[in-house]
Every structure is written in structure tokens, then in C-alpha cells.
Amino acid sequence: MKYIHQFLIIITISFMGELLSILLxxxxxxxxxxxxxxxxxxxxxxxxxxxxxxxxNWLIIIMPxxxxxxxxxxxxVADTLLQDILIISVITLVSTIIxxxxxxxxxxxxxxxxxxxxxx
Numbered sequence: 563m564k565y566i567h568q569f570l571i572i573i574t575i576s577f578m579g580e581l582l583s584i585l586l587x588x589x590x591x592x593x594x595x596x597x598x599x600x601x602x603x604x605x606x607x608x609x610x611x612x613x614x615x616x617x618x619n620w621l622i623i624i625m626p627x628x629x630x631x632x633x634x635x636x637x638x639v640a641d642t643l644l645q646d647i648l649i650i651s652v653i654t655l656v657s658t659i660i661x662x663x664x665x666x667x668x669x670x671x672x673x674x675x676x677x678x679x680x681x682x
Contacts, residue, residue: 568617571609575600 579596586595603609636643643650 565617568614571614572600572617572621575603575609 576593576596578599579594580592582595582599583590583592600609604611
């Protein structure tokens with residue numbers, strides 16, 4: 563019963579993200595809305611981590627299996643992808659570098675703030 567309750571919490575948050583995506587005329591995917599709602603709920607302690615942790619960890623473990631159908635469907639559009647392979651490669655490389663730099667800078671800021679809080 564515990565796992566069903568945890569799964570229902572996650573599904574409810576996901577559904578709320580879907581509703582926001584329909585109601586708000588912004589080009590933001592429903593999954594992003596769901597993640598933001600979950601983040602807010604966790605930070606404000608509306609949802610405590612132990613209320614979803616077990617099922618969330620299980621979903622992370624099976625995540626690669628969830629991408630298999632998407633990867634297989636790429637075979638259907640292989641010709642189109644091969645025509646634009648250079649553009650796709652450049653975009654992937656540049657966006658990966660940007661994500662790495664931004665993530666590194668944010669990690670540095672967090673570490674510096676923690677050190678300031680310890681010393682200050």
C-alpha cells in the first residue's frame with residue numbers, strides 16, 4: 563500500500579503538470595511543469611522526501627527501459643536524421659558544453675555559499 567500511495571503522489575503531480583500545460587499558453591512541456599511543482603512541494607515540505615523516495619528511486623532504476631521505444635522509433639526516421647547529422651551533432655555538442663559549464667558554475671556557487679555559512 564505504501565508504494566501505491568507514493569506512486570499516486572507522483573502521478574498526481576504529473577497530472578497537475580499536464581493541466582498547467584493545457585491551461586497556460588506557454589511553450590513549456592507538461593513534464594517541466596510537473597518537475598517544478600514537485601520541486602516546490604519538496605522545498606516547502608508539502609511533500610516530504612520519504613513520502614515518494616522509494617518509488618522515485620525505482621523509477622530512476624527503470625528509466626533506461628522507458629527510453630527504448632523512443633530509440634527504436636528513430637529507425638523509422640533514420641534517413642531524415644542522416645541528412646541533418648552535422649547540424650544535430652553541432653547542436654548536441656554545443657548544448658552539452660553549455661549544460662556542463664552552467665552546472666559547474668552553479669555547483670561552485672552552492673559550495674561557496676555553504677563554506678560562507680560555515681565560516682560566517
